[in-house]
Amino acid sequence: MAEDNPRKSTEDVFIPKELLTTAKFNSPWELARWEESLPDNNRISLPEPRTSSNRPLSLSALRAVARPKSTIRARGRSDPPAVQGTFNYVAKPATFQPASPIPEKEPITPVQNAFLNPQPHSKASSYTISSEQSSLQEVYEKAKLRGIAIQRKYWVRLLFEYSIYAFLVLFVYFVLVGMPLWKGAVWWLYYVVRTKFVIQGGYAIIIGLAALYAFCPLMILFEKDPPTLDSESESPDLESNTSKVQSTALLIPCYKSATIIGATLEAALKVFPKENIFVIANGNSKTPLDNTEEVCKPYGINHLWVPIGSKIVAQFVGSHAARDFENALLIDDDCLLPPNFPIVSDRLKNTVKCLGYTIKSVGPNSSKGTFCQQAQDLEYKMSGIQRAFFGKFGSATFPHGAISLWNIEFLKQTFHEHPGFSVSEDWFFGDACRRLGGRITMCSQVFVETETPASVFYSGSGGSRGGFGEMTVLQQRFKRWNFFFVVGVYYDLKYILTSWKLGWWEFGAKLCVFQEVYETLIYLFAPFVLPISFIVRPSFCGMLLGVTIGMYILNVIIFNEVHLRLKKERIDWKVLLFYYTFYKIVLTFINVVSCYWSLYKYARYFAQRHPKVIEDRDAVEVLLSLEKDSNSSTTSVEDDIVPLDGVLGRGVGRKLTLTKVKAGKRGNGEKGGWI
Structure with missing residues (x-):
């Protein structure tokens, strides 16, 4: 028999429990590979749930416990022995204790099924939560292993951080300064600019690229305003929008x-x-940090408390909580949707997987706000027309973090590519979308209001920004927006050189992505090239700097008087000519400094490894809690998830509080927005 079926001679061999539990491994990955290599043993019964002192026999043994006979026959094997059981190694001599076999028709729970029939996930596959919890439980088990594998000991993190500091200091001295060992890169840069480099030609290239990126987007216009609620002539569009709302969360x-x-x-x-x-x-709390839930209750909407302080984790959980919908609109907590807001989900087809919306800056109570807020308003709207332009001919780099529309299944796929950073999460969503073969386009029919910081450096008592809403532009840019400028160059170049899933659309997309690389390199080289240029040719560089500023002022005037006039969104001349110019100059200095500040902060940030969201044990644990209560119709659900190994995440149970509502019936003649 062994010659006819050589695998059977190994798979029917009983593996003693004491042998399995004494095996030693250098890493969780060795353990996983060893368990996968184990033979299928039909005489091993289901073990006890894993605890800190009791390791299960093996994943392969668990898979073999209840394998249907039809599967075994299909592989050319004989039926397994009728008696199943385990040996008692405590008593001597060893005695055999039969165990109750699992009946063939007995239903298998989702958690058992996760072990009996694991299904591997690929990056290209859609990560979905189906009626079976097995795939989610498997992701949770993998996340636990991954969490162990990426953890660094405290002394390793400390060594990594201070090694980076030492490297930066040595780089500044030995590479940039160099004296007295050698003349240094800064001196040689001065030498090249003074003797070899044609300043006029260099600035012509820089200004040419700047003009290309500044004026080309002005070749298109914003879309026409959507119909208003009281517009009878446009009622078919309103009805179409109503149907799109029903499929959008x-x-x-x-x-x-x-x-x-x-x-x-x-x-x-x-x-x-x-x-x-x-x-x-x-x-980061087992209980809510404020009374947001109480504020939400009178409105009858769904409310979830996620005990992990991360916007991307909240989006991850939310995308699965809304899995019954086809599309998802993600907005910030301070975004005010206009009553005639268009749900343009019909544009999510072919390669278009994400849609951004143009936004506008406002002050408290939808006012124009301070000069700083009006300057940001102009900045946001110009960014909107640029994204709309590149979206027409390729893809925008990423949608505005304040609002974006996604196909919900594709959104779940992006979590496999997203590195999981809690800073600049919207930028990495765009990068993941493009690398997965999805285009990002814009809807410019409306401007969605979002409240912005009231000043650049100092904030008074005004404003109502909550949570992570920074009260000054300096805090906003330094803390979040500019943090990954330098690291983003790596991701951008990687995308430009390796990703070609968009076909012909890639050329427009890569042109847009290259703009980010170009701007970041200018920020990094400006502290060296600009002073050296002024030393070598002060009059010419001063004149050229003035021409550059004048070019951007002309660009803004055309945009304000043509594009914003047509949308009835013009900016006041006082803000445009006097405040905005100085505002952009100050922002340029902030961007330059923030690039070098981020290089210093990277040492501590990357000393600790950051898992992807789907590899974050705590995030998946919260999702398990949500899945557990997904079929509940109650209005308030609170549960603790206890993992199979009995060890709670970060020392405490991850409790998810869920308030759900049922879809109500609507009469055909009901009104209320577009519903």
Whole structure:
């Protein structure tokens, strides 16, 4: 028999439990590979749930416990022995204790099924939560192994951090300064600029690229305004939008947003029914940090408390909480949707997988706000027309983090590519989308309001920004927006050189991505090239700098008087000519300094490894809690997830609080926004 079926002679051999439990491994990955290599042993029964002192026999043994006979026959094997059991190694001599076999018709629980029939996930496959919890449980088990593998000991993190500091100091001295060992890179740069480099030609290239990126987007216009609610002539469009709303969930991740979430919900309920709205509050606490849930209750919307302080984790959980919908609109907690907000989900087809919306800056209560807020308004709208331009001919780099529309299944796929950084998560969403073969386009029919910082350096008592909403532009740019400028060059170049999934659209997409690389390199080289150029040719460089500023002022005037006039969104001349110019000059210095500041901060940030969201044990654990109660119709659910190994994440149970509503019936003649 062994010659006819050589595998059977190994797979029917009983493996003693004491042998399995005494095996030693250098890493969790060795353990996983060893367990995968184990023979299928049909005489090993289901082990006890794993605890800190009791390791299960093996994953392969678990898979073999309840394998159907039909599967065994299909592989050419004989039926397994009728008696199953385990040996008792405590008593001597060893005695055999039969165990109750699992009946063939007995239903297998989802958790058992996760071990019996694991299904590997590929990056290209869609990560979905189906009626079976097996795939999610498997992801959780992998996340636990991954979490162990990427952990660095405290002394390793400390060594990594201070090694980076030492490297930066040595690089500044030995490479840039060099004296007295050699003349240094800065001196040689001065020598090249003075003797070899044609300053006029260099600046012609820089200004040429700047003009290309500044004026080409002005070749298109914003889209026409959508129909208003009282417009009878456009009623077919309104009916079409109503049907799109029904298949779209509104996800609002928030942090300490009790003071501002009410206005956001009031605006959203004019567009979406309450059962489509999900507020995902988050923070590093077992219990909510404020009374956001109490504020949400009168509106009857879905509310989730996620005990992990991360916007991307909140979006991850929210995308699965709204899995019954086809599309998902992600907005910030301070975004006010206009009553005639268009759901353009019909554009999510072919390679278009994500849609951004143009946004506008406002002050408290939708006012114009301070000069600083009006300058940001102009900045946001110019960014919107640039993204719309590149979206037409390729792909925008990423949608605005404040609002974006996704196909919900594709959004789940992006979590496999997203590195999981909690800073600049919207930028990495764009990078993941493009690398997966998805285009990012823009809808410029409306401007969605979002409140912005009231000043550049100092904030008074005004404003109502909550949670992570920084009160100054300096804090906003330094803390989040500019942090990955330098690291982003690596991701951008990697995309430009290796990704070709968009076909002909790649040329427009890569041209847009190269703009980021070009701007970051200017920020990095400006502290060296600009002073040296002024030393070598002061008059010419001064004149050229003035021409550059004048070019950008002309660009802004054309944009304001043509594009914004047509949308009735013009900026005041006082802001445009006097404040905005100095505002952009100050922002340039902030961007330059922030690039070098981030190089210093990378040492501590990357000393600790950051898992992807799907590899984060705590995030998947919260998702398990959500899946457990997904079929519940109650209005308030609170549960603790206890992992199979009995060890709780970070020392405490990850509790998810979920408030759900059922979809209500609507009459044909009901009104209420577009619902």
